[in-house]
Amino acid sequence: MRVGVVTEIKADEYRVALTPAGARELVREGHDVLVERGAGEGSAFADASYEAVGARLATADEVWAGSELVLKVKEPLPAEYPRLRNDLILFTYLHLAASKELTEALAASGAACVAYETVETAGGSLPLLAPMSEIAGRLASQAGAYFLEKPLGGRGLLLAGVAGVSPGKVLVIGGGIVGYNAAVIALGLGGNVTILERSIDRMRHLDEILHGRVSLVMSSTLQVEESVRDADVIIGAVLIPGAKAPKLITREMLGEMKAGAVFCDVAIDQGGCAETSRPTTHSEPVYTVDGIIHYCVANMPGAVPITSTKALTNATLPYVEAIAEHGLAEAVARDPALARGVNVLGGKITYAAVAEAHGLPCTELADVLPV
Numbered sequence: 001m002r003v004g005v006v007t008e009i010k011a012d013e014y015r016v017a018l019t020p021a022g023a024r025e026l027v028r029e030g031h032d033v034l035v036e037r038g039a040g041e042g043s044a045f046a047d048a049s050y051e052a053v054g055a056r057l058a059t060a061d062e063v064w065a066g067s068e069l070v071l072k073v074k075e076p077l078p079a080e081y082p083r084l085r086n087d088l089i090l091f092t093y094l095h096l097a098a099s100k101e102l103t104e105a106l107a108a109s110g111a112a113c114v115a116y117e118t119v120e121t122a123g124g125s126l127p128l129l130a131p132m133s134e135i136a137g138r139l140a141s142q143a144g145a146y147f148l149e150k151p152l153g154g155r156g157l158l159l160a161g162v163a164g165v166s167p168g169k170v171l172v173i174g175g176g177i178v179g180y181n182a183a184v185i186a187l188g189l190g191g192n193v194t195i196l197e198r199s200i201d202r203m204r205h206l207d208e209i210l211h212g213r214v215s216l217v218m219s220s221t222l223q224v225e226e227s228v229r230d231a232d233v234i235i236g237a238v239l240i241p242g243a244k245a246p247k248l249i250t251r252e253m254l255g256e257m258k259a260g261a262v263f264c265d266v267a268i269d270q271g272g273c274a275e276t277s278r279p280t281t282h283s284e285p286v287y288t289v290d291g292i293i294h295y296c297v298a299n300m301p302g303a304v305p306i307t308s309t310k311a312l313t314n315a316t317l318p319y320v321e322a323i324a325e326h327g328l329a330e331a332v333a334r335d336p337a338l339a340r341g342v343n344v345l346g347g348k349i350t351y352a353a354v355a356e357a358h359g360l361p362c363t364e365l366a367d368v369l370p371v
């Protein structure tokens with residue numbers, strides 16, 4: 001198959017959808033890999049490293065027009081809509097429930113659009129979202145420790161403490177992938193860590209893998225209220241699948257918290273878990289409300305494109321290889337997890353939650369993609 005990789009044109013996006021290591025696997029399997037010149041630069045992959053493994057360098061026009069499967073990181077922007085065609089497979093993050101305009105543009109193109117974020121295994125895990133949650137969780141603790149410094153507006157506290165001085169207290173709300181990774185780094189930085197979680201099974205698992213080094217406490221509105229008062233860093237990491245994040249921290253509670261405490265709301269991409277959360281960017285990551293620093297960057301992994309690109313492509317490559325080897329219809333028939341990734345195909349919406357979000361009809365995948 002002819003597999004194309006284009007440069008991301010979205011502002012502040014430095015990731016690329018395929019590493020040279022991934023390109024090499026595809027070339028070895030007999031595929032023709034086209035990479036737009038400069039596509040890997042933001043992630044520190046030079047053009048020469050793609051050429052060295054047998055990929056061909058090309059212009060954006062050549063990649064879009066000459067590929068059967070185009071790999072991207074972010075959704076196509078309006079400037080890219082005219083590039084989509086009905087014999088193209090597009091594999092990327094789409095987040096279509098958030099944009100009717102994009103959904104309609106993809107449907108109008110007739111292209112087969114497979115979304116990373118809805119690839120879902122039988123156990124309900126999201127293998128192409130997980131690596132970004134791991135990175136965001138790890139970054140959250142780094143950001144929390146950093147913004148505690150006085151010149152940055154924080155309390156003026158060293159998270160690790162020193163001999164004779166207590167460490168700072170880190171409260172992680174939500175012990176899923178983000179929460180676990182935040183806790184691991186917060187522990188490594190020397191913090192005193194508590195995780196609030198709603199699932200007892202998940203807490204048992206965390207207790208086992210963290211060897212009792214964190215306090216695991218059942219989450220309730222009363223517990224959240226009590227715990228936030230005492231924390232120096234609070235990390236919002238809750239998720240209720242398919243729903244907006246619950247507003248666990250109210251404006252009133254901020255007044256009771258320690259002045260200069262740092263609140264990292266990782267769940268901001270689902271609306272955030274405090275009443276006072278609003279999305280920020282890497283160029284202006286924080287703002288202060290009632291003395292509490294809010295860090296609410298909606299695309300945290302974008303800050304570390306070298307790590308994010310490698311982590312993302314580690315996870316996507318097996319699916320890319322399956323599509324390239326078998327074609328989409330057979331790859332989807334072989335793997336129900338990949339089938340769940342198909343959002344739009346042949347002008348129809350095939351993912352129920354996207355159709356529902358926009359009040360549009362949903363078509364069974366099997367009706368538009370017969371094997």
Ligand SMILES: NC(=O)c1ccc[n+]([C@@H]2O[C@H](COP(=O)([O-])OP(=O)(O)OC[C@H]3O[C@@H](n4cnc5c(N)ncnc54)[C@H](O)[C@@H]3O)[C@@H](O)[C@H]2O)c1
Pocket residue numbers: 130132133134136173174175176177178179196197198199202219220237238239240245246248265266267268269270297298299300301
């Ligand atoms: N800002 C970013 O750049 C970025 C990057 C990756 C992920 N995220 C977001 O981070 C959030 C967490 O993602 P995840 O992958 O860890 O999800 P996850 O499903 O692995 O974990 C969520 C956890 O929250 C728990 N939970 C739900 N309600 C709770 C409550 N009231 N109190 C305590 N715990 C509660 C669940 O039991 C679950 O264990 C999501 O909103 C995700 O979209 C943001």
